Structure formats: structure tokens, C-alpha cells
Amino acid sequence: GESVGLHLPTLSVQEGDNSIINCAYSNSASDYFIWYKQESGKGPQFIIDIRSNMDKRQGQRVTVLLNKTVKHLSLQIAATQPGDSAIYFCAETGSYKLIFGSGTRLLVRP
Amino acid sequence: DTAVSQTPKYLVTQMGNDKSIKCEQNLGHDTMYWYKQDSKKFLKIMFSYNNKELIINETVPNRFSPKSPDKAHLNLHINSLELGDSAVYFCASSQDNRGNGELFFGEGSRLTVL
Numbered sequence: 001g002e003s004v005g006l007h008l009p010t011l012s013v014q015e016g017d018n019s020i021i022n023c024a025y026s027n028s029a030s031d032y033f034i035w036y037k038q039e040s041g042k043g044p045q046f047i048i049d050i051r052s053n054m055d056k057r058q059g060q061r062v063t064v065l066l067n068k069t070v071k072h073l074s075l076q077i078a079a080t081q082p083g084d085s086a087i088y089f090c091a092e093t094g095s096y097k098l099i100f101g102s103g104t105r106l107l108v109r110p
Numbered sequence: 111d112t113a114v115s116q117t118p119k120y121l122v123t124q125m126g127n128d129k130s131i132k133c134e135q136n137l138g139h140d141t142m143y144w145y146k147q148d149s150k151k152f153l154k155i156m157f158s159y160n161n162k163e164l165i166i167n168e169t170v171p172n173r174f175s176p177k178s179p180d181k182a183h184l185n186l187h188i189n190s191l192e193l194g195d196s197a198v199y200f201c202a203s204s205q206d207n208r209g210n211g212e213l214f215f216g217e218g219s220r221l222t223v224l
Contacts, residue, residue: 032211034213041218042218043114043217045215046214096207097155097166098155099155100145100152100153
């Protein structure tokens, strides 16, 4: 069945370092992927998206990489800041809905 | 202005009761959703509506009944609440009705069933 999963449930990084959050997806037919950030007590917020005809997309301090061959998605955060501490979800489009992965908690050490 | 707003933010109730959560969006979107987030933070879609019509019902128990009086509102009514219904419920909306675009989420409604 459809599933989107993450390798690391918790990632701890030093402030100023780069963070890499990984995600594996199983539906090879998915053509749209999104990364969401959820801060404590809030709803998920859009960070960046990528379509299947691309393998890389950059935003402000964030980069999403898509490897369709191995069905892998990653989110890179440059110069991680305390405000980046949150749970990060990857999501893929399938069957008229957005399917979320299980999330990775990012902790930023001062 | 809050784009997607849901009320109440917190709801504590006894097993067997009936409760409702309301959601409104002012983004002009045609599609609205309810997601359930469990204690392990897993987000799972429950329903989606496009212009007041039910599009997705993810095998949610009949005790859950969404109602969309107009395309800007999607309310969730839950009958005979059970302990397992305890979760955070998120409303969301999107411009695209095929799941192929950004979802805008509300702040969530934390339901605790005692």
C-alpha cells in the first residue's frame, strides 16, 4: 500500500550546522512532494515542494532533493537555527490526497 | 486575519458524549480537509470536501460526520466519543482538489476523551 516513512525519528544538531532530514516513499507514481514543518502546538506549515520532473529545488536556507530511482526525498536546512526546532514531515500526493510520513523531530542545540 | 481557523482549540469530554469541531477558511479555496494526528504525531487524512461535496472518506467510523454548509466551512461532528478518539484534529484547505498543491492548516483542536 501507500506509505511514506522517515529513517530518523529524532535529529539533534548544533546551532549553525546543516541539517539533513530524510524520507523514503513507496508510491513510484507520486508526482508531487512537500515538506512541512510543525512547531509545538501549531498546525503544519509549508516549507518547500518539488515535482517529480525535478531532482532539486532550493528555497531560503532549505533545499529539497528528490531521487526517484530509490524513491528518496531529503530536506537540507543550512545554518540551522533554534527556530528550526520542530517536527518535519514529508508528504506525497496519491489518489487525490496528501499522504504524510511519520515525521522527524529536529532538535537544535545552542 | 487567520486563513484557516478552527474551534475549539481544546476540548475535554466524557466517553459517550457527542461533540463538534468547527472550521472556517477565508482563502477562497474550494477544497477542505480533516486530518487526525495521534499521540505519535502521525497525520492521517479523514475526509476531504470539494465545494461542499464529499471527495474522500478514509474508512472513518460512522460516528464521525463531516458537514459542509458552504465551501468556506467544514465542521466535524463526532457521536458516542471513545477513548481512542483522543487526538489533535486539523482542518486544512487547498486550492487544488487533487491533492496536488499546498495545504493550509489550522492550529488544531486537541480532543481529550476521559
